[in-house]
Amino acid sequence: MKMNSQIDGPKVAIVGAGIAGLYCATILKSEGINVTIYDKEKEVGGRMRTSEIDGFLVDHGFHVMQTAYDEASSFIDFDALGCKSFKPGAKVIDVSDNKIRTRLMVDPWRSPIRGLLSSFNGLLSFRDQLRIASLRRRVMRGPLDGLFDGNDGTTHDYLRVRKLSDDAINRFFLPLFSGIFLESELRTSERLFRFIFRMMAKGKMVLPKNGIRAAPLAMAEKIGLDNIRLGVEIDRIENQALRFRGEAHRFDLVIKAFAEPSEGNGRDVWTVNFDAPASPIRSKHIMLNSNLHENDSIVCHVAVPSDIQPSYAPVGRSLVTATVVGDRATKMGYDSDEVIEKEVRKDLGTWFGDGTVSTWQTLCIQHISNALPETNSGQRLTNVPRNGIDPIVCGDHMLHGSVEGAFLSGKAAASSALARLNGNDTVVKGPQKKV
Numbered sequence: 001m002k003m004n005s006q007i008d009g010p011k012v013a014i015v016g017a018g019i020a021g022l023y024c025a026t027i028l029k030s031e032g033i034n035v036t037i038y039d040k041e042k043e044v045g046g047r048m049r050t051s052e053i054d055g056f057l058v059d060h061g062f063h064v065m066q067t068a069y070d071e072a073s074s075f076i077d078f079d080a081l082g083c084k085s086f087k088p089g090a091k092v093i094d095v096s097d098n099k100i101r102t103r104l105m106v107d108p109w110r111s112p113i114r115g116l117l118s119s120f121n122g123l124l125s126f127r128d129q130l131r132i133a134s135l136r137r138r139v140m141r142g143p144l145d146g147l148f149d150g151n152d153g154t155t156h157d158y159l160r161v162r163k164l165s166d167d168a169i170n171r172f173f174l175p176l177f178s179g180i181f182l183e184s185e186l187r188t189s190e191r192l193f194r195f196i197f198r199m200m201a202k203g204k205m206v207l208p209k210n211g212i213r214a215a216p217l218a219m220a221e222k223i224g225l226d227n228i229r230l231g232v233e234i235d236r237i238e239n240q241a242l243r244f245r246g247e248a249h250r251f252d253l254v255i256k257a258f259a260e261p262s263e264g265n266g267r268d269v270w271t272v273n274f275d276a277p278a279s280p281i282r283s284k285h286i287m288l289n290s291n292l293h294e295n296d297s298i299v300c301h302v303a304v305p306s307d308i309q310p311s312y313a314p315v316g317r318s319l320v321t322a323t324v325v326g327d328r329a330t331k332m333g334y335d336s337d338e339v340i341e342k343e344v345r346k347d348l349g350t351w352f353g354d355g356t357v358s359t360w361q362t363l364c365i366q367h368i369s370n371a372l373p374e375t376n377s378g379q380r381l382t383n384v385p386r387n388g389i390d391p392i393v394c395g396d397h398m399l400h401g402s403v404e405g406a407f408l409s410g411k412a413a414a415s416s417a418l419a420r421l422n423g424n425d426t427v428v429k430g431p432q433k434k435v
């Protein structure tokens with residue numbers, strides 16, 4: 001049953017203004033529920049935030065949105081956010097035999113001519129390229145849910161089963177998927193690999209004009225900023241009450257939209273952001289490190305967000321973002337900003353020339369802990385629980401660490417909340433309007 005007016009409607013509190021909490025609130029509001037969101041931070045977005053530093057837009061860790069996500073893209077209006085896309089495929093840098101080579105890996109289904117040319121670029125054997133093509137066909141087939149059925153080994157084992165060579169795994173899949181899963185062993189569930197690979201093959205990786213924060217900000221505006229209380233840390237959450245600033249506050253229902261640090265959001269990542277006079281990549285691709293597995297280099301990938309969205313940098317400057325996956329840094333014993341910056345500059349100096357990199361100013365070094373939930377093989381990634389326990393919980397940790405995982409869990413929590421408030425088993429279709 002839809003409530004008639006939000007003033008008379010049930011009062012629901014959501015703790016957490018990340019996209020899971022915001023999406024849950026959007027659905028409940030569209031059903032006439034009186035929603036209040038609380039967040040301990042002073043801005044909305046949770047892990048999808050952007051800082052403005054010396055005229056640059058710096059996202060909290062390199063972050064993109066995928067246009068192929070079903071739930072997220074049924075709601076987010078990428079055009080309204082002024083999104084622009086990276087080119088499909090990647091540049092791959094290879095340092096061996098005292099030579100530095102950069103090769104373009106393109107998706108032959110999207111760029112047939114360049115795909116044909118890149119087949120002969122020497123990075124992967126023809127046999128590996130055929131196997132990647134067959135893998136692509138396989139993950140594109142059938143319903144999306146089917147990707148989460150069947151075997152549930154690690155990504156690494158799955159690539160071996162699909163007969164990819166060590167070279168293809170280490171030099172292409174490792175740097176690409178380490179940067180996505182934020183772990184450098186490819187131990188993440190093969191189910192999540194299949195899902196992400198399909199999303200990459202089907203859609204585009206985009207950046208909004210005003211930074212990655214633009215999506216949660218648009219959601220917050222739609223919910224109404226009056227319904228969002230920022231800078232409020234909740235000390236205790238119960239089914240129908242919140243405790244903060246020494247007082248208890250009662251609601252008809254409370255939803256917890258975050259994970260406790262102890263719940264296994266264990267992956268971390270370092271990002272070093274540079275102010276450069278010019279882009280070192282000169283094409284709208286991400287650049288992968290094909291030597292990540294074999295020497296002491298630590299940069300997983302480099303991107304130049306201002307090549308995609310000029311608004312990320314002042315006129316005449318470029319924003320260069322280098323990503324180091326946390327477990328790789330830990331393995332090498334690097335645990336401070338100073339050491340990470342020094343090692344990143346060493347890698348980038350080898351790739352682009354010490355003279356070039358010495359002209360870059362470091363804008364900021366970010367170390368993001370609790371960046372993604374563990375999604376190792378053997379963990380549940382679908383069928384978000386109906387939240388029979390109190391209080392209702394949502395967040396990407398309930399499903400899988402991605403924008404889509406957060407959206408789907410927010411929707412499931414809204415569905416559970418409506419079922420409890422209405423005393424029935426309401427099925428939520430989700431809001432129809434895009435933000």
Ligand SMILES: Cc1cc2nc3c(=O)[nH]c(=O)nc-3n(C[C@H](O)[C@H](O)[C@H](O)COP(=O)(O)OP(=O)(O)OC[C@H]3O[C@@H](n4cnc5c(N)ncnc54)[C@H](O)[C@@H]3O)c2cc1C
Binds near residue numbers: 016038062259371401
């Ligand atoms: C560096 C990085 C790169 C990423 N890149 C991608 C990508 O390219 N593509 C993709 O799909 N996904 C990516 N992700 C994952 C994606 O950002 C997350 O899956 C998603 O943002 C999670 O949203 P959430 O609402 O579940 O949690 P969160 O965003 O963590 O929100 C939880 C909120 O709860 C608040 N909170 C916690 N405790 C309290 C308390 N006691 N009181 C009040 N408030 C509280 C927090 O402040 C936070 O705002 C990336 C993540 C990171 C960190």
